[in-house]
Amino acid sequence: MDYFPAPLKRLIKELSRLPGVGSKSATRMALYILNSRRELADSLAKSLVEVKDQIKFCSVCFNFTDTDPCAVCNDAGRSGNIICVVEGPGDQLAIEETGVFKGKYHVLHGVLSPLDGIGPENLKIAALLNRCNSQEIEEVVLAINPTAQGEATSSYLADILLRKNIKVTRIALGVPVGGDLKYMDYMTLRHSFSSRTPVQQ
């Protein structure tokens, strides 16, 4: 017999639907919310509804935004001649946090996955090709996650873009900083060797 009151059980169930949240963490969060001031629950609830109401896709790069075009696409200080292609909005954020890239982005919203029925028409590929046709694009940087499906998507895009005479680059694959060679997988080490770079004096 389960003695937890129904509204608490419902909240635990709702919280468990979030990624990385198991029933133990969900219980901990729910009890914390119950023990906290009412304001915490209210402002979280408000924020959840607000984010769904106000956030749309940018019509240029397809990232999440509350203005259209988004702040990145609108930023005159960034080069419009170089586009970085990423799988999802989280990947774009990770790159932005490094501050290393000063061009524009294009968010694919997934990768090719024939077994799951995801083909080129389900991703924002046509829109990417339109951007490349209509603008002066000098380089497309592929920063798609190096999974098997991500690799297939990168090759697919590279093929099409190279035929349009656009310079295509990929972010380097290799041993991560702080990594340990003896725990590295075969494919990463192989990439690391074949993409080795000359050391300057």
Next chain:
Amino acid sequence: MDYFPAPLKRLIKELSRLPGVGSKSATRMALYILNSRRELADSLAKSLVEVKDQIKFCSVCFNFTDTDPCAVCNDAGRSGNIICVVEGPGDQLAIEETGVFKGKYHVLHGVLSPLDGIGPENLKIAALLNRCNSQEIEEVVLAINPTAQGEATSSYLADILLRKNIKVTRIALGVPVGGDLKYMDYMTLRHSFSSRTPVQQ
């Protein structure tokens, strides 16, 4: 410059206030919510408000409940002569999940902590003593977490209850099942030895 839209930043900030959620997990959750159907955000938001609206303290045991007295206090199948004292509602849940205890509970809502200004008057101790005065209580099981402050609280309660001629017991402290002696702390091992139990043939 941060290019995340404001409503998304707000949601990430709100989610980071939950226990065990850092900014990376909060970002992951927020992006997941954005990518999911609207229903997920709505029902989570509804659940958050509902839990604060409907859940109160049981006037007998002070656990969270949506009825008063709570389902455990109201359960005629459970012995009312034995009370298990716990620190918080989460502890009661953990005990309930084992199914090992068939008495009633009393939730203290904290432990004594003079440095933080938490004295006996800030916990549900007076209510516990009232229950012991007014009812036929035969045994109080102390199941307070064995931290330094929990131990002090246990001793404090044991002192008062023993003077009222109530039998006081404590849950056993020792090596957890699946634990490894060589990684166990000194105090746990000491307790484990001093509370050793005879093995039956």
